[in-house]
Amino acid sequence: MDFSIRKILTGIIILFILIFVLNLFQNQVKNTFYIISHPVEKTLSMAADNTSVFFASLFGKKELKKENEELKIENEKLLSMISSLQSDERENQIAADILGFKNMKLVLSGVIGLDSQQDIISIDKGLTSGVLEGMAVINQQKVLFGKVIKVYNSFSKVMLISSKSSVIDVRVQQDDPRGTPTKPVINGLIKGSGGLGVYLDLVPTDQEIKEQDILITSALEELFPKDLLVGKVTKNYKNDQKPFQQARVEPFFNIKNTDNLLVITDYKKEK
Amino acid sequence: MWPKTLITMFLFYLLAVLQSSFFVRFNIMGIAPNLVFILFFIIIFFEKNSSYYEIMFWSIVAGFLLDVFSYSYFGVSIVLLLVIGILLKKAMQSLREKKDKYPIAYFMPLFLVFYIFYDVFSGLFLFFFDPSHIIFSFSWSLLLRTLYNLTVAIFSFYIYKGFVKFYKL
DSSP states (O other), X not given: OHHHHHHHHHHHHHHHHHHHHHHHTHHHHHHHHHHHHHHHHHHHHHHHHHHHHHHHHHHOHHHHHHHHHHHHHHHHHHHHHHHHHHTOHHHHHHHHHHHHTTTEEEEEEEEEEEETTTTEEEESOOGGGTOOTTOEEEOTTOBEEEEEEEEOSSOEEXXXXXXXXXXXXXXXXXXXXXXXXXXXXOEEEEEEEETTEEEEEEEETTSOOXXXXXXXXXXXXXXXXXXXXXXXXXXXXXXXXXXXXXXXXXXXXXXXXXXXXXXXXXXXXOO | OHHHHXXXXXXXXXXXXXXXXXXXXXXXTTBOOOHHHXXXXXXXXXXXXXXXXXXXHXXXXXXXXXXXXXXXXTTHHHHHHHHHHHHHHHHHHHHHHHHHHSHHHHHHHHHHHHHHHHHHHHHHHHTTTOHHHHHHHXXXXXXXXXXXXXXXXXXXXXXXXXHHHHHTO
């Protein structure tokens, strides 16, 4: 009996020493492992892309047709917005700023993995590329994905806005294509619900939010630049007896079809 | 013995990379299967004579791979898998005779219980034992994750069974 207790104790001590050493060199161990696994992960991601394209074309013909029609309508709307913007030189400058990411320093990075339990992704840029904790991560369309929460030498962990620990300030987009405010300012919080989902919270009940309202970052906390796209309101839950209302939101970010992301390493804060 | 161990270790690594890269593109509502956990569970479930040292060894291998690809500290998955491995072995000892007759009937409830245990507690560790997180953990998302993983585990169960039968391992 004594012998068996001694064996168990020895096992536990060895295990804890191992865990302690691993945590002591956590950054080095994880970074080395990343460097070794990166080529394999990249190959598998490419294989997954090809496979998903194959299955999408095989099973999703109907959906593709529908999506195509929706995109055509959206495209027409955008074309009309562009033509309206082109009529004014000042607004043309705004459009150029938006599309050209002026006032922002960016680092292009590849997505290499997803921890689906915590809604955390890995990107292939780290300290050596100038990435730091807290930086915002977006795509080419200025859609906010999340923020960097851990940086290693050659890669980083990004907490998606859908992570249960994520809370960001947003406001309802109120400008028309010409930049004129058409609605009152409505602020709220986007909270992650896990499983790549988000919801809008803490919007005062007296404010009116509607389905299809676009949510953008408000930069009240100055963690993220202003006007990054977050999501679209799909259903409003309003109860007059409660001081705040909530809404279901469809996030704009889509991890399935994303290969590259941009880390905002610096940006000019607007007042 | 060693070739089998090395192949299994390589398989663990391959599955860890697969679940963090390949299955990102095939997630269902943001959920990807935890293939490393499933393989660990199947190994302990099928190995009739596994010693506590073997359980500890596979907990370290599988736990290390789960921790290295996640945001958590090293040790979270290692300790949880060790606890699950020991509890599973204890449960199997008491179910020994019946289990051999109807293995899938015992596999499914045991997998459900231990998967939920792992999912909830690995989340708790990540939030530094924040008690509010335990309530937050029991959500639709957890139910979906559990069902998705159970489905993959049942497939893996039959594949493993067929594989063992074919190669007479």
